[in-house]
Amino acid sequence: MTLRITPFFDSFSSTLSYVLDLGDGAPCAIIDPVLDYDPKAGRTSTDSARKLISHVQRHRLQLHWIIETHAHADHLSAAPFIQQQLGGKTVIGKHITTVQRTFAGIYHLPGLPTDGSQFDVLLGEGEQIELGGVRIEAMHVPGHTPADTAWHVHAPAGEADLVFVGDTLFAPDGGTARCDFPGGSASQLYHSVHRLLALPDDTRLFLCHNYADGVADNPAAYCEHTVAEQRRSNKHVRDGISEEEFVTMRTARDATLDMPQLILPAVQVNIRAGALPEPEDNGTRYLKIPLDVL
Numbered sequence: 456m457t458l459r460i461t462p463f464f465d466s467f468s469s470t471l472s473y474v475l476d477l478g479d480g481a482p483c484a485i486i487d488p489v490l491d492y493d494p495k496a497g498r499t500s501t502d503s504a505r506k507l508i509s510h511v512q513r514h515r516l517q518l519h520w521i522i523e524t525h526a527h528a529d530h531l532s533a534a535p536f537i538q539q540q541l542g543g544k545t546v547i548g549k550h551i552t553t554v555q556r557t558f559a560g561i562y563h564l565p566g567l568p569t570d571g572s573q574f575d576v577l578l579g580e581g582e583q584i585e586l587g588g589v590r591i592e593a594m595h596v597p598g599h600t601p602a603d604t605a606w607h608v609h610a611p612a613g614e615a616d617l618v619f620v621g622d623t624l625f626a627p628d629g630g631t632a633r634c635d636f637p638g639g640s641a642s643q644l645y646h647s648v649h650r651l652l653a654l655p656d657d658t659r660l661f662l663c664h665n666y667a668d669g670v671a672d673n674p675a676a677y678c679e680h681t682v683a684e685q686r687r688s689n690k691h692v693r694d695g696i697s698e699e700e701f702v703t704m705r706t707a708r709d710a711t712l713d714m715p716q717l718i719l720p721a722v723q724v725n726i727r728a729g730a731l732p733e734p735e736d737n738g739t740r741y742l743k744i745p746l747d748v749l
Contacts, residue, residue, distance in 0.1 A: 524621025598644025
């Protein structure tokens with residue numbers, strides 16, 4: 456039994472999505488799927504999601520899980536569309552409830568359930584799901600947001616474990632994610648990263664984003680690094696960088712960054728597990744844009 460990881464890249468948001476499976480005809484999981492969104496027109500489309508669906512169908516895979524690493528601020532989740540086409544259950548870390556409570560206030564959504572019930576499965580630290588006998592374990596890695604969860608896949612004997620790290624780590628030349636969103640913490644991120652970097656050196660860390668040129672042409676060449684590579688070369692958290700140094704750097708850098716282009720539409724959708732707002736009485740769906748808040 457060998458794990459197969461197939462990356463897909465959305466150029467607009469520089470997001471890497473994945474299909475994880477155990478071979479043709481086997482169970483699979485999809486991690487961090489993207490719903491295409493044109494902010495100029497307010498129009499959604501499903502081209503990116505259909506690439507994942509086509510891959511699943513072409514290899515006769517059985518979709519068991521649609522896994523989110525966090526409530527993304529840079530893209531809308533395609534989980535509901537994929538679930539309609541292929542089935543499967545949505546999974547996220549249980550601390551999504553903290554993010555829901557925060558943003559229900561920002562968007563003034565008094566009717567929004569903030570118990571995580573929009574998702575099928577909520578997992579806390581150390582809790583697990585299975586994929587064809589392979590264990591996938593939740594690692595709570597707050598910092599970028601309070602609810603970020605990395606997914607530790609315990610590989611079959613003879614293979615290195617792998618972790619889908621979400622926005623906790625970028626490629627070594629990209630460093631780490633920002634921590635200035637509501638509930639973010641540079642200090643927490645430092646400790647979360649070092650939990651990941653305490654894993655065995657050959658552990659494969661799969662990224663959620665890569666902003667380098669060339670990723671679209673060959674996502675597989677840009678989607679992963681080992682723990683050893685990150686400890687040796689990551690410009691923000693390589694060995695020898697202290698927590699104080701990291702927090703000072705991260706805080707100063709975050710103060711210079713613009714908000715992500717899609718944060719306002721994305722977060723209000725993603726805290727609903729990717730569900731779009733219900734149509735109003737004219738048949739049109741509307742997103743809310745809070746003014747002078749972020």
